[in-house]
Amino acid sequence: MYKVGIVGATGVVGRTILRVLEERSFPVAEMKLLASGRSEGTKLSFRGEEITVLETRRDNLRGMDLVFFAAGTDISSEFAPVAVEKGAVVIDKSNAFRMDPEVPLVVPEVNEEALAGHEGLIASPNCSTIQLVVAVAPLHRAAGLRTVIVSTYQSVSGAGAEALSELDEESRASLEGRKHHRKVFTHPIAFNLIPAIDSFDDLGFTAEEMKLVRETRKILSHPTLAITATAVRVPVRVGHSEAVTVELETRVTPEQARRILAQAPGVVVADDPSRDLYPLPVAVEGKDEVYVGRIREGLVGERWLNLWVVADNLRKGAATNAVQIAEALARRGEI
Secondary structure, three states: OEEEEEEEEOOOOHHHHHHHHOOOOOEEEEEEEEEEEHOOOOOOOOOOOOEOOOOOOHHHHHHOEEEEEEOOOOHHHHHHHHHOOOEEEEEEOOOOOOOOOOOOOHHHHHHHHHOOOOOOOOOOOOOOHHHHHHHHHHHHHHEEEEEEEEEEEHHHHHHHHHHHHHHHHHHHHHHHHOOOOOOOOOOOOOOOOEEEOOOOOOOEEEEOOOOOHHHHHOOOOOOOOOOEEEEEEOOOOOOOOEEEEEOOOOOHHHHHHHHHOOOOOEEEEEEEEHHHOOOOOHHHHHOEEEEEEEEEEOOOOOEEEEEEEEOOOOOOHHHHHHHHHHHHHHOOOOO
């Protein structure tokens, strides 16, 4: 049994981590919930007990075996090393440490072995990266990846609770012919697509797109992988979707790919267009698996495959992956 903390407990991901820990019966002896000063005193329920949220401060990070960080890069950068210093193992959901060569970046179905020899800090990848690597890693193991081209269709929940509220209000305002003042997005999100997530670099790629590139290479231990990405925000509440094209070292037919993926951990193949069966965000909400469909050979060559990949970004893309890391650490005796 472990003394567990969640930093950012009142946010969308923090609340989901709390729910997933309960659903998966993670062995918690004591739960401590931390958030910003404005959330101090909020009460959240865990296993029938009301727990009062404390402010994230150095002295409140004592006495825990395991701490989940779900509060953003600045908070993780400041407080995650403090939690490690005070004896906890930290699983961080922010971008603060993902590309640090000394910090494992882990998706348990893909590279659990990276946990070996960790120094108290483990990073969980970006939501869009997680579902991508769960889908392509089995093909990489079977036939070798040469190229990955991915376009993401990312739900509004990936931008937080305030973004969800903005989508709801803007949708109502648009249907009623009213004006709506935006706080989160620079362009309308209701009935619209925004091909810009995070800031742009000098090459015209966004930070979200470069996370996909760099994190995928690190997780797959494939630093020379040819990969490019386009990330788009779409007016969907929960569930990220990705159109993925891969080039393999050796040919894999669509039928073989379906068999490989159906046997892979964490993957559900939903692929029968004749029955209108393919992954949909509304169908995967609340699920912990990565769903793959529309598997077909690319028209540019026989070593190319096209995939449609969908997952719940709040669960497998965030909370569930973090809890699975904790489960792996516990199983390995590394907490």
